[in-house]
Amino acid sequence: MAGERFPRVAATAGLAVVLLAAIGVQAVAIAASWGLRYWLVGGAAAVVVGVLALVRDRQRVVTATAGLVVAASAVAAARLFDLPTEPGPTLALASAVLVGSAVRALPPLPAGLIAAGGLVVAAGAWAVARPGAGGSGVVALNCLCWLGGVATGLSLRLLDERACATAERVRRDERLELARELHDVVAHHVTGIVVQAQAAHLVGRRDPARVTESLAGIEEAGGEALRAMRRVVGVLRDTDDAPPASAGTEQIEELVERFRRQGPPVRLRLPGETAWPPEVTSTVHRIVREALTNVARHAPHAGQVTVDVAREPDAVVVEVTDDAPGGPAEHRGGYGLVGLRERVEALGGTLRAGPRPDGGWSVRASVPCGRP
Numbered sequence: 001m002a003g004e005r006f007p008r009v010a011a012t013a014g015l016a017v018v019l020l021a022a023i024g025v026q027a028v029a030i031a032a033s034w035g036l037r038y039w040l041v042g043g044a045a046a047v048v049v050g051v052l053a054l055v056r057d058r059q060r061v062v063t064a065t066a067g068l069v070v071a072a073s074a075v076a077a078a079r080l081f082d083l084p085t086e087p088g089p090t091l092a093l094a095s096a097v098l099v100g101s102a103v104r105a106l107p108p109l110p111a112g113l114i115a116a117g118g119l120v121v122a123a124g125a126w127a128v129a130r131p132g133a134g135g136s137g138v139v140a141l142n143c144l145c146w147l148g149g150v151a152t153g154l155s156l157r158l159l160d161e162r163a164c165a166t167a168e169r170v171r172r173d174e175r176l177e178l179a180r181e182l183h184d185v186v187a188h189h190v191t192g193i194v195v196q197a198q199a200a201h202l203v204g205r206r207d208p209a210r211v212t213e214s215l216a217g218i219e220e221a222g223g224e225a226l227r228a229m230r231r232v233v234g235v236l237r238d239t240d241d242a243p244p245a246s247a248g249t250e251q252i253e254e255l256v257e258r259f260r261r262q263g264p265p266v267r268l269r270l271p272g273e274t275a276w277p278p279e280v281t282s283t284v285h286r287i288v289r290e291a292l293t294n295v296a297r298h299a300p301h302a303g304q305v306t307v308d309v310a311r312e313p314d315a316v317v318v319e320v321t322d323d324a325p326g327g328p329a330e331h332r333g334g335y336g337l338v339g340l341r342e343r344v345e346a347l348g349g350t351l352r353a354g355p356r357p358d359g360g361w362s363v364r365a366s367v368p369c370g371r372p
Contacts, residue, residue, distance in 0.1 A: 012054055015097065019050040022090040034084055041083060045074035046090040053097040061110055064102040068117045071095050075124040085128050085138040087121060092142045095121060096149030103153030104160065115150050122146040167338050174339040175346070193218050249274045249309075252285050256307055259292045264302045264322070266292075271311040280369040283343055284309060284318050287351075290336045291320035291363040299324030299361065315349065315366045323360040340365075 023046055030039040052067040074086040087095060099118035103111045122142035196218040204211045249270055256268045274281070288307055295305055302324035310317045337353055344351040349367040356362045 008057075016050075016054055019046075019053070019090060019094060022093060023047065023050070026088055026090050030084055038083055041077045041081075042074055042086050042088055042091065045070050045086070046088065046094065049091055049094040049098070053094040053101075056098055056101040060102050060105055061114075064098040064114045065117075067095055067098040068114070068121055071121045072124060075121065075128060079128040085125055087125055087142055088138065089141055092122070092145040096145040098149075099146065100149035100153035100156075103150055104156045111153075115153075118146050118149065170336075170339040171342045174342045177343075193222055249281065249284075252288055252307075252309070255285065255289055255292070259296070259305075263292070263296050263300060264305050266305045266307060268307045268309075270309050273311060276316060276369050279347065280316055280367050283347060283349075283367050284316055286343060287318045287340060287363065287365050287367075288320060290340050293336065294361075294363070295320075295322050295324075302360070312366075315368045317364070317366050319362060319364040321356060321360055321362045325359060337363075 023043065026046070027036060027039065027043060030036060030042075048070050049067045052063045052070075056063050071087050071091055074091060077083060078086040095118055099115055102114040105111075106114070122145070125139045125142045200211050200215060200218070252270070253268065256266050260266050276284075288309075292305070292307075295302060299322050302322040305320070305322045308317075308319045308321075310319075337351075341351045344365050344367060347367055349365060351363070351365040353363045354361070
């Protein structure tokens with residue numbers, strides 16, 4: 001979460017510095033030509049719209065609309081009281097930020113209306129421009145700022161939509177894989193139920209007293225199947241693919257051994273008791289595989305990697321850590337973690353991934369599996 005917030009805070013701080021610098025430069029320029037008192041209205045409007053641009057993420061419709069209204073008021077004041085042409089550079093930049101933010105995040109209709117309003121305000125500079133006094137340059141600057149704001153907003157909107165579509169596709173694929181594994185688990189248990197029922201039918205003819213033992217086996221197999229279905233019933237999807245085999249703890253050891261041959265040394269700790277439901281075992285394997293893949297991709301020079309799988313009273317806890325120097329969080333995040341989180345949360349568990357306080361990276365997941 002902190003890794004996602006840092007770029008936003010840095011961008012806002014950078015915008016604040018740019019706006020303050022623009023206000024200072026514009027104030028000096030107008031003081032040397034018109035006199036600073038002629039820019040009281042324009043300067044106040046620039047400050048107000050600049051503040052709105054800095055808090056643009058809160059109530060985007062309100063901030064964008066208020067900013068355009070203030071900018072339009074500055075244009076009208078410049079026309080009525082013979083003041084320097086508005087919107088000036090600072091006001092044009094702040095308005096462009098508001099328009100671009102609205103175009104990026106709002107639904108199409110309000111985004112289009114705000115973009116149109118920004119164009120009207122930018123064109124308003126033409127109505128108060130004075131030939132030979134730099135007015136044409138102000139008009140051109142306003143049009144360029146508006147165009148840049150709209151183009152940037154549209155580009156970021158397209159990137160956001162592509163990222164959302166990719167994340168949704170990853171989640172869908174993960175649900176499909178879970179559904180296939182559920183099919184495999186339930187088919188296994190149902191096959192056992194059928195075999196137990198056939199055995200009970202044969203045994204009942206020879207020794208009726210042993211029928212109770214067979215019925216107990218049927219009951220246990222049916223309960224296991226129902227528990228497996230409850231864990232992933234919310235992620236069922238249709239698929240024509242064959243179900244993959246569930247990976248056991250021996251596959252986890254093979255996975256770690258393959259990684260050792262190609263990457264940093266790995267220390268693996270497994271609990272003594274690993275009689276977990278198949279969907280839990282396959283999820284543990286998936287967590288280890290994804291975490292080691294991220295280490296190979298983003299931290300190939302790590303000195304030590306630890307894979308720790310522990311059994312708690314009602315969950316299996318998996319933690320994969322490395323000691324590579326930390327970097328921005330987004331360098332370790334990806335769509336693999338999106339799918340992994342979808343799988344773990346579908347089973348009622350939790351997953352956290354992020355930098356460690358003493359350096360390196362950690363992926364930690366808790367997957368419920370019932371009490372032993």
